[in-house]
Amino acid sequence: MKLTLNIWRQADSASPGKIHNYELDEVSEDMSFLEMLDVLNEELNAKGEEPIAFDSDCREGICGMCGLMINGEAHGPEVTTTCQLHMRSFKDGDSITVEPWRADAFPVVKDLVVDRGALDRIIAQGGYISVNTGAAPDAHATPVPKDKADRAFEAAACIGCGACVAACPNGSASLFLGAKITHLGELPQGQAERDSRVVNMVGQHDHEGFGGCTNIGECTAACPKEIPLDVISRLNWDLHAALRHGK
Numbered sequence: 092m093k094l095t096l097n098i099w100r101q102a103d104s105a106s107p108g109k110i111h112n113y114e115l116d117e118v119s120e121d122m123s124f125l126e127m128l129d130v131l132n133e134e135l136n137a138k139g140e141e142p143i144a145f146d147s148d149c150r151e152g153i154c155g156m157c158g159l160m161i162n163g164e165a166h167g168p169e170v171t172t173t174c175q176l177h178m179r180s181f182k183d184g185d186s187i188t189v190e191p192w193r194a195d196a197f198p199v200v201k202d203l204v205v206d207r208g209a210l211d212r213i214i215a216q217g218g219y220i221s222v223n224t225g226a227a228p229d230a231h232a233t234p235v236p237k238d239k240a241d242r243a244f245e246a247a248a249c250i251g252c253g254a255c256v257a258a259c260p261n262g263s264a265s266l267f268l269g270a271k272i273t274h275l276g277e278l279p280q281g282q283a284e285r286d287s288r289v290v291n292m293v294g295q296h297d298h299e300g301f302g303g304c305t306n307i308g309e310c311t312a313a314c315p316k317e318i319p320l321d322v323i324s325r326l327n328w329d330l331h332a333a334l335r336h337g338k
């Protein structure tokens with residue numbers, strides 16, 4: 092395939108950025124999207140030009156590091172991560188625009204790399220449970236009903252990629268936050284800190300500059316792990332309960 096790539100280039104967070112155009116002549120449909128960018132970077136290196144900065148780590152859809160706006164869609168045209176998107180989703184002659192996540196809470200570091208540290212700081216405010224150290228307890232010491240285990244597992248699939256924020260017109264991280272609240276709040280081990288967790292995590296979410304949820308649903312449509320929208324209902328339920336309890 093021959094492709095035209097329109098890629099956002101920005102030296103650092105303080106500099107203005109703009110779209111640069113590149114041509115690639117030999118793109119295999121079996122390449123992943125990131126492998127295609129690797130090929131472009133090899134060509135830029137060979138010409139002595141600055142390669143394009145982008146994030147990745149596992150390249151297996153697990154870590155959440157990769158994340159690009161591809162033709163205006165978070166992670167591109169398929170429901171998957173950018174690293175698991177393959178060039179067979181495009182056709183010969185296509186023009187593809189690649190931009191970083193756009194959200195006030197995710198400042199651009201360089202080119203296509205954004206700082207998603209705001210999500211880590213939300214986790215630090217309560218995305219954990221406190222347990223005594225010592226020998227590992229028996230696996231069946233704390234019974235967990237099957238429906239609750241399934242619901243917690245579904246929410247725990249969130250990899251913190253930030254696509255929900257990038258897709259949301261309000262720049263809200265409510266789907267991410269709802270996934271974390273649901274994951275821990277469904278389990279018996281998560282009850283001790285349930286009230287303080289939701290109050291502190293929502294407080295940090297708002298402090299970081301993420302917007303509010305207005306039930307648009309772009310977040311769940313863009314989510315590569317198909318986190319359902321109703322985790323946000325659970326988030327709101329827990330927050331109201333905590334406030335009723337005087338937290």
Ligand code: SF4
Pocket residue numbers: 248249250251252253254255256266267270310313314315316317318
């Ligand atoms: S909820 Fe989905 S889109 Fe949002 S951070 Fe988690 S995995 Fe990514």
Ligand code: FES
Pocket residue numbers: 146147148149150151152153154155156157172173174175
């Ligand atoms: S690089 Fe790890 S999810 Fe894409």
